[in-house]
Amino acid sequence: MRKEYDFSKGKRGAVVPVPKGKTRITIRIDDDVLDWFRQQVERAGGGNYQTLINTALRQYIQGTAESLEDTLRRVLREELQHAS
Known part of the structure; x- marks a missing residue:
């Protein structure tokens, strides 16, 4: 190796x-999480x-967005009932 x-x-x-x-x-992803994704790709044939x-x-974001909307609607309904 040269200086x-x-x-x-x-x-x-x-x-x-x-x-x-x-x-x-x-x-940075936990080793076991990365291994799981790599195994899924391997099982699928590449x-x-x-x-x-x-x-x-x-998929997580789309699922969360829908449930967030439902939660927001429920909270608004509850708050409107308490206010009236």
Whole structure:
């Protein structure tokens, strides 16, 4: 191993463009959670575990948004009853 390296003639590698509507992030996930997603992709015969995680998060958000709306309606009804 050299003490110093000469990078004066070095060239930057290609930057992979990110598709529109996607954002590259770094996230820390528990090992067992990541293993579970990787196993699901493997059982399905291949694919991308990151896409599976994105799909799971989207489904969670859509499910939560619906139940949040129901909760908000219930609370508003209760508050209106108490106010009248």
